[in-house]
Amino acid sequence: MIRTVSDLLSSILREELPKLDKAPVKHAPTIGDMYEGLSFEVLNRALPSGLGLRVVSGFARDSRGNLSGQLDCMVVRGEGEKLPYTDSYVWHVKDIIAVIEVKKNLHSAELRDAFAQLNTVSAIEHSYYQGADEELDDPHRSVAPSVRTFAEMTGKVAWGPQGAVTLPFEEKALLDVLVLEQVSAVRVVLGMHGFKSELAFRSSIVDYLERIVGNEGFGPASFPQLVISGGYSLVKANGRPFMTPLVDGWWPFYFSTPENPLRLLLEFIWTRLDELYGFHYDIWGDDLETEAGRGLLSFRAVRLNGRIGWEAMVSDVDGEKLNGMPVSRQWSPEFIRLEEFVLLERLRKERVVRFDDPGLLAWLDSRGVDFDSVCSRLLETRLVALSEHGLELIAKQCGLALLPTGEYVAAENSTGRLNRWVTRRFEESSERT
Template identity: 80%
Template structure:
């Protein structure tokens, strides 16, 4: 019996995925198109009516000439530019709600490839949202969700009756990371099949990180919010919607789970809609910020 949207989407995936797996075609681009098409169908089914959202493929841009790599699926609002004689679009990063990189199988090699592809989006976002462009002024953007998450994580407030609170360097970095997370697109790696165990999935990510310790592009804000490998997921605890308190001053910002991946994806979307409601109803404003710290 279907009780939730997650059940419905899981049923579609359960029924349609074997059809794709059994297609005799060996042409890699065609295989990729099939799995991306199934992902787009699932996303379209999940989108609520009346919000003006749609699913497209193409590229993210920042308005200053920078483009991301080619992206399998983007959940977008507003208007984009359709590339001539293709079904691909170029969309401004400020109007991209989610980006999904799709893989038939997600193991170590595919994990690294997809991670690198989504970093082209986060690089554009970080540059855009921390720039001095006048177009960044947004009188309807509230920093209340990030401030609340920071307080829940640390037990400290970022603002009192006298103004901004003085925070230690490390906590200031975390707070600004949360601000960036709030406005960034939801970045997802969706592997239809993958690791046979949650432990193997975690180990592969740890190995990848150990090879890149200290390198630019591997801070918490560069990580996808959700990585799905078959039945297992790696999830970011950034307060949007999942959160973990600091442990001895450390931020455990990633965790693994065998929870239904589509339910997790829906939770990220629901949190975005909740934040949009807060933006409409909260009077506290934020225009822009700059941060040159490690995150």
């Protein structure tokens, strides 16, 4: 379904954008209103019905009355305050699903302006969610999605039976950002037109980074989840929905792609809505093709000269190498051995397998397999993570299958993705025979 909707939205843009581009108007505010109006149309069509969601423009506020800058588009729930004699609203940050800054053309100057505008929302959110004024509007709200993303990224469990696990400074900083990303509004910069090449787009972000590095409060949360410049996008891998594991302690958190930008927009907004309301997995479609992002920025938390902050690293690639990278790849489950299959089956029943389980250790020894090597291979699946005493299942729904070839596979199956992959595999096998 997500591909169908994104294709529909893309067709709307292809049809309507030329009309706006040819409009005989030179008045800048009016031009801005036209492109914002088109964005409203696209967003309204992108939202599932029956949830009471709206698209408005105006300002974000916190419980103390602090306001953001004026925002082009906000996807909101609940009730806001309409400003007299205008079409603008003031909306509490807790009820804002997404914020979109719209630009006719997105180049370096507009990019910096959009970042600054969206960061006025971030400043209010950070103060609200980290302060004592937070209103528990949703008593059932859980940070479990962030804890699971942290486990997928690090291979470590951050929450045990007794509560939060003591983490090293660097990992605690990462978890804090992931939680903030989960509860905050999805921030998007939508440039209808923009850079002529993906390489130029990436360079503009690096230039922006060099301008602000060292600023107070600067870090991964300072970057929007999605930046669209015409046919290219910059995407944040914060686990909702895109996730990348740590590499030598670095978080590869920003990547570029020429993938359909409206599908990426839907992925971010629908993931947030799914965590709030719960969707049937059919909404994601077959989901057997995934984005192959081209890494751009990595971050890690550091202590330096008595100060705490974030260190950034740029993945520098030339245009030829960039153009040679794949845009997408076919999804596949993890191919595992019998020993991992047995442990995962046990984890599905008991959630935890202890390191000192004598029966398990004896069985593995009888097969000439070392327990540590089995653990290492299971951690690579991102279905399990290390706890204090053993391995813990972190997948929402761990799917397992035995193929006709005798091979064992495992994957997260909460959306039915593994089921669809196995069905397609059997169909292809039948066609060959």
